[in-house]
Amino acid sequence: MRAVADSGEILRVEGLSKRFGKFEALRSISFCVRRGETVGFLGRNGAGKSTTIKILCNLIRPSGGQAWLEGEPILGVHAVSHHRVLGAIVETPCFYPHLTGRKNLALVGRLAGVGGDRVEAMLAEVGLAERAGVPFGQFSLGMKQRLGLAAAFLHAPRLVILDEPTNGLDPVGQRQIRELIRALTREQGVGALLCSHLLDEVAELCDRALVLEQGQIIMDHPLAAQGDIDAVAARFEALAEADAAPIAATPPRAAGGAREEPAV
């Protein structure tokens, strides 16, 4: 097992791979997240972002590779102690629909070793203090995302993994959630891996962008200036053009589904 070389790194991933039958979802990817750094994890649908995140959260088993959190290996279903320093939102936050938001967060808190005061403080921080008595099943998507953020940050983690935290929200909701993430990460100095397919979100919140394509990291780019995100955008456009080329060459379908023969 390789130990973390750089003491500034909070997360190091080496040679992570995952196969689902014959499909290779991840192809030996390696990257790191430094303390207090927010890293954007970009990629198109099916690129392998969620798979990577689920592996790091021990929800699915990798086919190969290892990850270290503060120097400790974390992959394997029996390794759970690192969840005390790791917070995460994976896809849409899921809680028990018949329990209130407050009760759901309290259940999470008790398993994470956090008391009731912290639960109330987090509910206030994410703006749910007044609506926390409503059953989770009656929450709007924005409220669900807020509760998910509260759960992810509840035990004061040193690294958070956020999988498309603004997914499905309207522009106002997206803005609110982004401000919340910025407040929770930057002000508390928490390292973050932010998975998204929204370039403006990554440009706004992240210090660095990793671009994943077909299970491989094809770009690791700092985001210090506006030109940096433009470079990432250009890479995406190139990918889209590469995909579009064979589509354009495909003859269009005629009405009724019959394929038109190309003119010779």
Add this chain to the structure above:
Amino acid sequence: MIGELWRQEAIKLLSQKYPYLLMAVTVLLPVVRMLVLALTPPRSSLDVVSGPQLWAEGMEWSLRVMVFVVLVVGAMAFSQEFSLGTARTVLMLPVSRTAWLTAKLLWVAALTWSLLLACCALYAAIVAATVGWGDVAREGLVIYAAGTFWWHISLSIGLTAVFLLPVCAFALVLGLHFNSSGAAVGVAVLLGIVLESVSGLLDAGRYVFLFHLHRPVALVGKLGRGLPFTWETELTLGLATTLTWFALLMLWGWVRLVRMDITT
């Protein structure tokens, strides 16, 4: 951690409506049967119901329903977590899969045993209030006196509790194979009916190697027929195979849970 998970299982289940309906059916349906038997004037000496007979009648009815209640609650324990997506939420906390499985088993077993004891006590009170407890006699011969009857009841109920354990394990394991709680419950109940029917058709020698679904009913039924509880060779072998089934089912469940990818 197991204690906290157990507590949370209790909160989650008891904050829903369906368990109360199931428990009410299990406890109250036999009460109606008992009251009809106790309050209907006997037409001949053959119709006279003794206290132990009345108690066993209630317990027999209750146990037939209880097996299916255990199958429903057990099958939903995991399948509901998968269908709601809350398995993801729990396993992103410092919770080991082994502890989670253990807590769920302990909770389903505790619920089953509580139901068993509640029925036992309620039906004993109904007997005391109606026909009364007394010596059990057949053709003038006292089989067991009122004082020793409780010893026979305790032994049969204790063994019944053990024989219900593999039913809990069977239901939990089934629930681990379904992402839909409806499908898990449906299959658990269907298999329960099939296994009960098949095991009832087999001769004793082969029966002991099968799943003892109707064994609890048989144990109590013997008391109802005015027979004392006796330890038979078949019972020893039945108990041994039951515990082996329980261990094998739990091992199956553990392997399934620690190897499974949580993708929902």
